[in-house]
Amino acid sequence: xxxxxxxxxxxxxxxxxxxxxxxxxxxxxxxxxxxxxxxxxxxxxxxxxxxxxxxxxxxxxxxxxxxxxxxxxxxxxxxxxxxxxxxxxxxxxxxxxxxxxxxxxxxxxxxxxxxxxxxxxxxxxxxxxxxxxxxxxxxxxxxxxxxxxxxxxxxxxxxxxxxxxxxxxxxxxxxxxxxxxxxxxxxxxxxxxxxxxxxxxxxxxxxxxxxxxxxxxxxxxxxxxxxxxxxxxxxxxxxxxxxxxxxxxxxxxxxxxxxxxxxxxxxxxxxxxxxxxxxxxxxxxxxxxxxxxxxxxxxxxxxxxxxxxxxxxxxxxxxxxxxxxxxxxxxxxxxxxxxxxxxxxxxxxxxxxxxxxxxxx
Amino acid sequence: xxxxxxxxxxxxxxxxxxxxxxxxxxxxxxxxxxxxxxxxxxxxxxxxxxxxxxxxxxxxxxxxxxxxxxxxxxxxxxxxxxxxxxxxxxxxxxxxxxxxxxxxxxxxxxxxxxxxxxxxxxx
Amino acid sequence: xxxxxxxxxxxxxxxxxxxxxxxxxxxxxxxxxxxxxxxxxxxxxxxxxxxxxxxxxxxxxxxxxxxxxxxxxxxxxxxxxxxxxxxxxxxxxxxxxxxxxxxxxxxxxxxxxxxxxxxxxxxxxxxxxxxxxxxxxxxxxxxxxxxxxxxxxxxxxxxxxxxxxxxxxxxxxxxxxxxxxxxxxxxxxxxxxxxxxxxxxxxx
Numbered sequence: 125x126x127x128x129x130x131x132x133x134x135x136x137x138x139x140x141x142x143x144x145x146x147x148x149x150x151x152x153x154x155x156x157x158x159x160x161x162x163x164x165x166x167x168x169x170x171x172x173x174x175x176x177x178x179x180x181x182x183x184x185x186x187x188x189x190x191x192x193x194x195x196x197x198x199x200x201x202x203x204x205x206x207x208x209x210x211x212x213x214x215x216x217x218x219x220x221x222x223x224x225x226x227x228x229x230x231x232x233x234x235x236x237x238x239x240x241x242x243x244x245x246x247x248x249x250x251x252x253x254x255x256x257x258x259x260x261x262x263x264x265x266x267x268x269x270x271x272x273x274x275x276x277x278x279x280x281x282x283x284x285x286x287x288x289x290x291x292x293x294x295x296x297x298x299x300x301x302x303x304x305x306x307x308x309x310x311x312x313x314x315x316x317x318x319x320x321x322x323x324x325x326x327x328x329x330x331x332x333x334x335x336x337x338x339x340x341x342x343x344x345x346x347x348x349x350x351x352x353x354x355x356x357x358x359x360x361x362x363x364x365x366x367x368x369x370x371x372x373x374x375x376x377x378x379x380x381x382x383x384x385x386x387x388x389x390x391x392x393x394x395x396x397x398x399x400x401x402x403x404x405x406x407x408x409x410x411x412x413x414x415x416x417x418x419x420x421x422x423x424x425x426x427x428x429x430x431x432x433x434x435x436x437x438x439x440x441x442x443x444x445x446x447x448x449x450x451x452x453x454x455x456x457x458x459x460x461x462x463x464x465x466x467x468x469x470x471x472x473x474x475x476x477x478x479x480x481x482x483x484x485x
Numbered sequence: 486x487x488x489x490x491x492x493x494x495x496x497x498x499x500x501x502x503x504x505x506x507x508x509x510x511x512x513x514x515x516x517x518x519x520x521x522x523x524x525x526x527x528x529x530x531x532x533x534x535x536x537x538x539x540x541x542x543x544x545x546x547x548x549x550x551x552x553x554x555x556x557x558x559x560x561x562x563x564x565x566x567x568x569x570x571x572x573x574x575x576x577x578x579x580x581x582x583x584x585x586x587x588x589x590x591x592x593x594x595x596x597x598x599x600x601x602x603x604x605x606x607x608x
Numbered sequence: 609x610x611x612x613x614x615x616x617x618x619x620x621x622x623x624x625x626x627x628x629x630x631x632x633x634x635x636x637x638x639x640x641x642x643x644x645x646x647x648x649x650x651x652x653x654x655x656x657x658x659x660x661x662x663x664x665x666x667x668x669x670x671x672x673x674x675x676x677x678x679x680x681x682x683x684x685x686x687x688x689x690x691x692x693x694x695x696x697x698x699x700x701x702x703x704x705x706x707x708x709x710x711x712x713x714x715x716x717x718x719x720x721x722x723x724x725x726x727x728x729x730x731x732x733x734x735x736x737x738x739x740x741x742x743x744x745x746x747x748x749x750x751x752x753x754x755x756x757x758x759x760x761x762x763x764x765x766x767x768x769x770x771x772x773x774x775x776x777x778x779x780x781x782x783x784x785x786x787x788x789x790x791x792x793x794x795x796x797x798x799x800x801x802x803x804x805x806x807x808x809x810x811x812x
Contacts, residue, residue, distance in 0.1 A: 130565040135594040137501040141494040148493070162603040190608050219608060302608070328608070350494055360501045367506075367596025371559060373549045383522055384547040386561065404606070437601025456593030460601065476501075476595050483497065538677030540714070 133454060133479035139359045140473040141350040144420055144465075151463070152413055154473060155436075157447045157485065158461060159232055160217050161407040163437040164415065165370055169342050169398040170428040174334050178401075181411075181418045182332055188304035188406040189316070190219070191325040195298040196229050197291035198319075199237060199272065202279050207315040209235055209272050213306040215408055218299040223441040224453040227297060230443050233306075235273035239297070240443040241266050249295045251287065258452045258480040267443065267450060306408040330405030341375055341388040342395045345431050347466040359474055361389035363462065366433060369400060412436055416463060423467045434463040445481050452480025459484075502594040505567045506549075508602075509574060510557035512586045520580070522551040525558060529570075529587075532577035537569055546570055549596075557590075559599060567592075639687050642709040643745045645737040645752075646716065648698040655729045656698045659722060661690040664700055667722040668715070675715040683708045691742065697753065700733075701745055709738075754780055 142149045166178070198204055199216070208214040209231070216231035228240040239253070246253060246266040253268035276283045291297060305316060343365055345356040352358030357365070365388055368375055375388040412434075419432055438445060440457030451459055456478050464472040475484035511525065520528075526548050534542035546562040562570045574587040591602050648664075650656055668688075673681040683705070692701035704712045716735060721728040736752060739745040757777045764770040 129568045132500070132505065132564040132567055132594075134500055135502065137498040137595075139496045139498070146493070162606065163601040165600065219606070222604070300608075351496060359496075359498070360503075364502070364504070364596045367598070367600055368549070370597065370600035371550060373559070373596075383526055383551075384549050384561070386547055386549055435597060435601075437598070437603070439603040441603065456591050456595075456598055458593050458595055458598035460595070460598055462597070476598070478593065478598075534677065536677045537679050538673065538675045540675050541677055541679070 135479060136477050136483050137359060138475045138484050139350055142471060144469045144471055151471060151473060155412050156409040158409060158438060159215060160439045160442045161412060161436050162404065162439045164403040164407060165435040166401040167369060167398060167433045168429060169395045171399045172397055174399050174401050175422060178418050181415050182403055185330045185411045186304055186306055186408060187327050187329055188302055189320065189325050189327055191301045191303060191320055191323050193298055194301045194323055195296055197288055199231055200288055204319060205272060208305060216301050216303045217439060217442060219302045221299050221441060223443060228441060228443050235271060236448060237270040237272055238443045239268040241268060245295055249290050251290045257450050302406045304406050304408050306410045328405060330403045330407055332403050334399060334401040337398050337400055340395050340398055341392045343389050344391045344393050345464060347468060347470040350472055357389035363474060365389055366435060419465055420469065431464050431466050436461050445477060446485050449482045454478060454480045503564060504561050505564055505592060505594050506596045506599055507560045507592045508590040508599050509560060509587050510555060512588060513580060514584050522548060525551055528580055533573040536573045536576055541569055544569060640706040641703050642706045643691065643739045643742060644702045644713060644735055645745050645749060646700045646702060647734040647736050648700055648731050649734050650729055650731045657695050658729055659693065659695050661693050663723050665690045667719050671719045672712055672715040675718050676711060680711065684712055699749065
């Protein structure tokens with residue numbers, strides 16, 4: 125066959141094994157660097173209903189706001205800078221904009237405003253940026269990064285005026301935004317409500333969906349065997365199986381089946397019931413951290429489970445994946461990570477990215 | 486009972502998956518035509534056969550799920566067959582002499598990624 | 609002129625045997641080619657006389673279309689040609705573009721007959737050599753045909769037949785060596801080989 129037809133774009137998977145009790149363990153850093161989380165999926169084998177404590181944590185997740193038609197320059201206004209941006213832990217991501225077609229904007233908690241723009245908008249805008257890392261022969265997309273906490277961007281300075289002029293007069297960038305703050309007390313004082321009052325906005329709660337799966341075949345995992353050399357299945361097989369469980373794909377096909385030959389990887393064991401719980405919304409990393417902490421305590425109570433798994437999906441149209449690393453869509457825009465927590469506080473961390481992403485940290 | 490907790494270990498895999506997964510759906514002109522999973526797979530195979538001949542028709546792929554009401558499916562195909570399957574889906578134009586089209590929603594080397602597509606978010 | 613591969617062989621002759629130009633709407637395209645020498649094996653040798661270039665081209669085309677579909681047929685339609693046919697020995701030289709010759713080659717075993725409906729000649733293709741230029745194919749073919757002659761020798765029944773074969777072996781080796789020695793002195797490049805010239809040497 126012709127060689128070009130057999131080629132595929134690259135994808136990356138990093139696997140890490142460590143212990144939560146290890147002082148050098150960087151699990152919290154990894155979680156907090158992945159800013160925009162769309163969906164959390166939790167799989168608890170040998171469990172009948174979602175434990176109350178886990179459910180409580182999920183119910184205490186921060187709300188997020190959907191603001192319609194918010195101009196980007198608003199983030200630069202004095203009120204916004206003082207009340208939300210400079211306090212940190214403010215997340216904003218334009219929604220219903222596709223990173224391979226439209227202009228996408230994201231505000232990181234560090235105060236960095238990242239604009240991923242198509243060529244025309246970039247040229248009109250006049251702000252300095254750099255070509256996207258994942259351009260082809262002809263650059264069609266540019267990334268502009270503005271640090272709103274920078275001293276040169278204090279209201280009144282020349283640079284501030286220039287940025288404001290670009291975003292306000294030259295090209296009025298506006299789109300629907302998803303916003304969240306992670307201060308539990310921040311929305312109580314109503315500062316954000318105040319700022320949003322002149323726009324149509326709604327407060328949304330992350331949606332929780334939980335189901336009990338009966339008679340499932342689960343791959344057996346052993347905490348020492350990360351690479352799958354016999355005691356566990358390989359990382360890739362495990363992720364495939366997790367996906368199959370999440371998408372409700374049957375795992376008991378025969379090898380001669382016409383439709384599908386997918387099977388649960390070996391070694392495996394039957395599990396009478398397990399809980400699959402998903403949370404969707406804009407979930408700040410702090411909430412993921414809290415949930416992860418709760419999961420570690422899950423093993424304190426006696427139960428039969430050997431492991432639990434926590435998967436976190438990022439937004440596919442987000443301009444960043446981990447930290448400020450550029451992210452693109454190409455075919456699937458996947459950026460996700462998965463924790464497998466074991467009884468002895470060991471954990472595995474899988475991080476997967478597609479072709480338009482740097483290697484996960 | 487448990488052995489001592491393990492030390493830090495890190496592995497990076499490039500192109501870890503030998504499969505690609507595609508989420509697709511079929512658009513038919515007549516919305517109430519019912520089609521079974523077997524017919525659905527056969528339609529794709531005949532599309533492959535038209536474009537890539539008998540060699541193409543032999544490309545192995547799995548229909549992991551098929552939703553009869555929405556006519557959506559998740560396919561699993563070897564990396565080497567992805568481009569051929571995708572192009573055959575694009576060029577499939579008729580089912581039972583009626584116009585039809587396949588829409589590819591998402592393609593990923595990770596099946597898990599298909600379960601969390603933020604483009605499906607309803608806000 | 610569009611050059612698909614930026615490689616040029618400078619020779620003192622006007623031939624560029626690695627490239628073949630095709631005129632299309634915008635100008636000439638140059639492709640790198642591969643030549644496949646195939647033996648058409650039939651049950652009765654007399655049927656070989658029925659073969660013609662067009663029929664072989666059609667047979668290969670339909671085999672490619674069957675095995676590789678529209679994609680294969682499209683690849684076949686550019687740059688493919690039956691360069692040479694010897695109806696006595698049943699040797700066919702096919703020209704394909706280098707980038708896709710393996711794909712097109714893979715369809716050849718599926719040919720089981722040649723010719724129009726009603727006058728079908730059952731046969732199969734046996735690929736004996738793959739070359740980058742007509743010249744190398746020609747050199748191989750001369751060597752190959754001489755071997756075939758040697759093989760014929762023990763099967764000869766009458767003395768006259770034997771004599772005929774011996775004479776053929778002698779003439780072909782004689783003319784071939786004379787031709788190659790002369791050319792090898794001229795240059796070491798992979799050039800030469802006009803079709804007319806080559807047939808002169810090969811036809812026994």
